[in-house]
Every structure is written in C-alpha cells, then in structure tokens.
Amino acid sequence: MDKTSRSRSRGRGTGRATLEQVAGMAGVSIMTASRALSQPKLVSDATRSKVEQAVAELGYVPNRAARALASSQSHVIVVLVPSLSNAVFTAVLEGIHDAVAPGQYQLLIGNTYYSQLEEEKLLRTYLQSNPDGILFSSQVRSPAVAKMLAASKVPAVAMMDLSDDPAVLSVGFSQYEAGMAMTRHLIAKGYTRIGFIGAQLDERTLRRADGYRAAMAAAGLADPGLELMVPERSTIALGAGLMAQLMALRPDCDAVFCCNDDLAHGAVFHCQRQGIRIPQDIAVCGFNDLPASAWMMPSLTTVDTPRYQIGFEAAGLLLQVIKGEEPAERRIDLGFTLRDRESA
DSSP states (O other): OOHHHHHHHHHHHHTSOOHHHHHHHHTSOHHHHHHHHHOGGGSOHHHHHHHHHHHHHHTOOOOHHHHHHHHSOOOEEEEEESOSSSHHHHHHHHHHHHHHGGGTOEEEEEEOTTOHHHHHHHHHHHGGGOOSEEEESOSOOOHHHHHHHHHHTOOEEEEESOOSOTTSEEEEOOHHHHHHHHHHHHHHTTOOSEEEEEOSOOHHHHHHHHHHHHHHHHTTOOOGGGEEEOOSOOOHHHHHHHHHHHHHHOTTOOEEEESSHHHHHHHHHHHHHHTOOTTTTOEEEOSBOOGGGGGSSSOOBEEEOOHHHHHHHHHHHHHHHHTTOOOSOSEEEOOOEEEOOTTO
C-alpha cells in the first residue's frame, strides 16, 4: 500500500480528512501543504493549485484549534450580542464584519438573549476556541464573566455605551446623555407631562431612563407616575399595549418618550386606531432611528445612533490591541443625532 493509500485508509478510520492526506494527494510535504493553505504567497502557483485541488477532493477542513495552539493566534473573534433579529445589532454586526474581513478573521457570533447566564455559557464555550479577541455589546459583567476574562487574558472591547473605567476599552455613545437630550428636546417644545415607556430593561434602556429622569428633575417635572417599565421583549405590539395602559393611567400625559423605535411605532399605531392626533393631542418619540421611522405618518422623532460605525470602530480598536499596539483612544465616543420629525 503506497503512502497516499495509507493516508486515505487512516482518513476513513477517523472520519475526517487530514493535512497528511492533502499533502500525499498533492505530492508535496506536509509543511508545504500547510504553507500553501496558511501563507499561499510563499508557494508557487502550481503547488498551490495542486494543494487546493486535493483539499477540494478530500473535503479537508483545517483544524483551526490546533493551528491556534501552534501559532498562539486563532484568527477568531468572538462577538456577543443580545439579539440577532433586532435591526440595531444586525447593523453593528455588519460593521464588525467589514472591519475584520481584510485580515481574514472569522467571527464566532453568540446571541445572549439579554441574559447574563447565557452570556456566561457562550463565553465559556467560545474561549475553548482560543479567540484572539472578544466584542461585547454590554458594559455590565457578571462575576463569572469577569473571572473568565481575567483568567484568559483575551482582549475585549465593549460596544454601544461608554465605560467610565479607563481600563475598559469601549466604543459607542452615552445612553444616559441621549436619554437626557431627547427629554430636554420635548421640554423645550413646551411639553410638561412627559411619559416614559420602557421594555426589556437591559442596561441601555435603564441608562436612557436615568437620563430621562435627570432631565425631568432638572426642569421640576419629575413624576414617577409617568413611567411605565416592563421586562417583556420589546415589540411593536407591546408598544401599542403599553401606550394604551399609560393613557388609561395618565390621561393628562402630553408626550411619550419610548425607549426604542419598535415601541414608538406601536404607540403611534395605537393612537391612530383610537383617533388620537399626533402631535396635537400627544407627542411620541423613539430611539435608534430604524429605517421605517422616517417614513411613518407622521414621521417619528427619534435618536439616530451610529450602529454600523460602532461595530466597525470597535472591531478596529480590538484589532489594534490584538496586534500589540497601544490605541490612541481607549474610549471612543461616536455621539448621536436627534431627529426632530412630525411626531413631536
């Protein structure tokens, strides 16, 4: 039995094609086959073509974990987001992908479902792949996550909000300041009984709510009875239901700040079904400026957040640290824009 036949035999026994099989079929050494796959510019076109042909015929998939152990780099970046269906985070993921693609990094994307326990489970699993870095969509760390990060020494960047801790790399904008800015905008327009509708109650929603409270208190308008906060997942239907509840509880409410555009869309639809005029009878505002918000009737006043740019800049910052470079900024504030439209 020749070398190639023996290699094929071993492949059938393990059920997985090996680099040795690829090298045997291509008629090159294992080192040359490895170089053709990992550093193709260092081998001739003819050799690379033979190796690629063998890879295709055998269905060979490189063992990235083994390569990571050998080189101390895996070219894998872990990304943890709370939702894969929310347009906010799909834009962030797009920015991350565009930033890492030129370096041929692979993304391991995990959905935490807004759960710290799920985040812990995902991180424990993904750290086994020896990732080069981690991108979090949150600032809050459970003790278990903090311990795993410290033990692994894998660099991490937090996205969406800004950290006050100089040791933490973060990219985003101040959720607190954005919540305050929208509330001040409504106050400046003459509204005095401004309600706040919140759902999910994740850290970003809670910081926006804190900003709302601070602005209301500063204007002498604080009233806890104007707040309606529930832990349910944010949807348009929930926004309609919460708007109905708030107006039943506080019929004197003259404006509503919804913690995101999904809820605000639902609030607008509820008012339209009930014949309530916007903004003549009540103003409605949202957060994140989703694509549909500018095209609603009336168009929605909201906060435009730089979601794609957050992903792109956060990934770029992480790549700097992975390369051993000291970033010029450890806290990158990309700001936000208030879109004043017809609904307020």
